[in-house]
Amino acid sequence: MDIKDPILEVDSLNTHIFLKEGVARVVNGVSFQIARGGVLGLVGESGSGKSMTALSILGVVPFPGEVVSGEVKLNGRDLLSISSDELRKIRGNEISIIFQDAVASLNPVLSVGDQMVEGITVHLDATKRDAEKMSLHLLGQVGLPDPERIMRGYPFQLSGGMAQRVMMAMAVALSPRVLIADEPTSNLDVTLQAELLYRLRMLRQEYDTAVLLITHDMGVVAGTADAVAVMYAGSLVEYSGTRTIFERPAHPYTWALLQAVPRLDSPFSTLRPLTGSPPDPMEMPVECPFLPRCPKASSKCRTSPMPPLVEFEEGHKVACYNPIEPQR
Ligand SMILES: Nc1ncnc2c1ncn2[C@@H]1O[C@H](COP(=O)(O)OP(=O)(O)OP(=O)(O)O)[C@@H](O)[C@H]1O
Ligand code: SF4
Ligand SMILES: [Mg+2]
Known part of the structure; x- marks a missing residue:
């Protein structure tokens, strides 16, 4: 192998x-x-x-x-x-x-949007605004309807399946x-x-x-x-x-x-x-x-x-x- x-x-x-x-x-x-x-x-x-x-x-x-x-x-x-x-x-x-x-x-005290944006700006040389745009795009890509609402929400508001989609969006954000x-x-x-x-x-x-x-x-x-x-x-x-x-x-x-x-x-x-x-x-x-x-x-x-x-x-x-x- x-x-x-x-x-x-x-x-x-x-x-x-x-x-x-x-x-x-x-x-x-x-x-x-x-x-x-x-x-x-x-x-x-x-x-x-x-x-x-x-x-x-x-x-x-x-x-x-x-x-x-x-x-x-x-x-x-x-x-x-x-x-x-x-x-x-x-x-x-x-x-x-x-x-x-x-x-x-996921961090329970940060909104989904905030933690995605933070993750992206820490690793990439991106402005907050670009990171937000990227997050919205990624959340849509993993099949989450209404990404704006998800971004504003907190982890406890997500079902297990939604949380896994958010994690997937975060995990691929930096195209690992x-x-x-x-x-x-x-x-x-x-x-x-x-x-x-x-x-x-x-x-x-x-x-x-x-x-x-x-x-x-x-x-x-x-x-x-x-x-x-x-x-x-x-x-x-x-x-x-x-x-x-x-x-x-x-x-x-x-x-x-x-x-x-x-x-x-x-x-x-x-x-x-x-x-x-x-x-x-x-x-x-x-x-x-x-x-x-x-x-x-x-x-x-x-x-x-x-x-x-x-x-x-x-x-x-x-x-x-x-x-x-x-x-x-
Ligand atoms: N903190 C811990 N203290 C003691 N044993 C632990 C601890 N964490 C995991 N283990 C033991 O390590 C072994 C491997 O656990 P692991 O979580 O990697 O299994 P897994 O294959 O991922 O199982 P699952 O399919 O349930 O997720 C198990 O026997 C588990 O009981
Ligand atoms: S899997 Fe079964 S047959 Fe193979 S070594 Fe272990 S005990 Fe023996
Ligand atoms: Mg396991």
Whole structure:
């Protein structure tokens, strides 16, 4: 899956949360790359470490969490080794995020217009008036009706869906090279979901922005992402082009996730639905973290350390001792 001249490279990222009770290993050796203008879907069930990965990339893991090792390169520059001032400049400007909880991540005491204008004037050499014009245009672009009214309003007056659109407008205001969209559709109804994903694609076309699309929904990545990284218990367990993931999923966990996606020709109907839960990040096992839930577990899985993410076929990586062979 090595991409020539990627815009974002994440290499062996490890993030821990240092709690009184112990260390929670929430991101474990995650590596991936995103092409310029490409979309990588990061999928996995709740608690698998998707948001922590996003926060680690941006260098904003909240205390007592910390990126303990790894590299994050944006356009060749390592974000984890630069000063916090430099990083602040890059955030918003070259890389930005639509947070999972959009309402909470907006400033409650500033009107939507004021915070958009402030964000734009801080990073761009723009007058207040130009920033206002730009904000109105952007709010319209993300499909918000009556942008003037939205600008005058405060975050608490927005629905979850509207807040996510506002965040999207703010996130693309500076035409970043990379946009991280954390579950931008999770609390929206299906029509809004589809529209927002459509807007995301348009914005990507217009600005050639690369997107890290975080979701627990395989259906969302199917229509949007070029490549997919499947995360389980803080690690990537499968990583490949989107088509390959859907046509030839090799990791038992990916198979289980795909069962939830309704399709007419589903080859997955023989597999039992996923039961049990992932391991506690404070008590991460040495062996495969999917072992207790895995229908394909063998004695090798029980006696070996966690399988590394290795090339299974060209451009298709899997972390499993018994990957599901493609049915040709
Ligand atoms: N402040 C914290 N203290 C302790 N553990 C935390 C803290 N924040 C997150 N975690 C743990 O880190 C792990 C990864 O959380 P993360 O929010 O990245 O999951 P996620 O994949 O984004 O889930 P979701 O789909 O629900 O958003 C989880 O096990 C979570 O319980
Ligand atoms: S390594 Fe073994 S337990 Fe883990 S996913 Fe593969 S088959 Fe299942
Ligand atoms: Mg999350």
